[in-house]
Amino acid sequence: MSAFVLLGAEVLAVTVLVLGLYFPRHRRRDLMVAYFGVNIGVLAVADALRTTGAGAGLGLGFALFGVLSIIRLRSTELDQHEVAYFFSALALGLLGALDTASIWRNIALMGLILLVMAVVDNRRLFSRYEHQTVVLDSVVTNRDELIGLLEHLLDGKVHSARPLRVDLINDSTVVDVRYSRTSSRAVAPVSPAAYAARR
Incomplete structure (x- = not known):
């Protein structure tokens, strides 16, 4: 049951990140699709790796995070704030699949990511x-x-x-x-x- 709660929290978190924060502020539909795709893809792969073994799954999950963060989808040039949203989507996907002692810790970290992005990407902050x-x-x-x-x-x-x-x-x-x-x-x-x- 806890796994389903964590999965629901992750889907809610990425929805808030993309539809609640990114799209209303930047209006790029192509990246909205990319953020959802990357997040759900990382969530699925990390969950599959986790089930193969606790240590191996965790290590491979972080290796996947590193590889995807380096690639940065070079087919198009991204602004730095768009790269930050990619990192956030990747992090949410991993947090939704990692097996920790308490799911509430993962949910709290998801909330922290959303809070930080909501504050630092606010146009009123350093708008001049x-x-x-x-x-x-x-x-x-x-x-x-x-x-x-x-x-x-x-x-x-x-x-x-x-x-x-x-x-x-x-x-x-x-x-x-x-x-x-x-x-x-x-x-x-x-x-x-x-x-x-x-x-």
């Missing part, structure tokens, strides 16, 4: 801090001048500005910028007619 790759239509090699120009363009305080490419032929500079906004001014929506007039 942003990261962009900026392409300037001029060559800027002086660091102070570069930071001053970026702070004017982005209306914020630049914390890091790393030039990625300086093109002397096409007269451009590509910069990786991490900054915080100094104002929360609202941007009025632009109608299609006004956009056409600007061009």
Whole structure:
């Protein structure tokens, strides 16, 4: 009976993770499918390995976790927060299959994962801090001048500005910028007619 309780808790946890946290915040349907598939797949394999022997199943389960975490599904580029959701889905799958002395410990760890993801992926947390790759239509090699120009363009305080490419032929500079906004001014929506007039 305890195994079914743990299984139900795991399915509930991954549902909250994907449908309650990830999808409402990021709206990527393809990764929503991937998170469910990876979680249930890891849960099934880890449970099958566990039944082959307590020690062997546990060791192989952690080996599976390590292999899947290294692969990171290289067919598409993932943001770091999406990688974090993959780790969480993998961890929930393993916690749902590992045989421990108390199932409540596993359930508590599942709750801890959900709580951490709910807090650290909250858009209100450090919402002023942003990261962009900026392409300037001029060559800027002086660091102070570069930071001053970026702070004017982005209306914020630049914390890091790393030039990625300086093109002397096409007269451009590509910069990786991490900054915080100094104002929360609202941007009025632009109608299609006004956009056409600007061009």
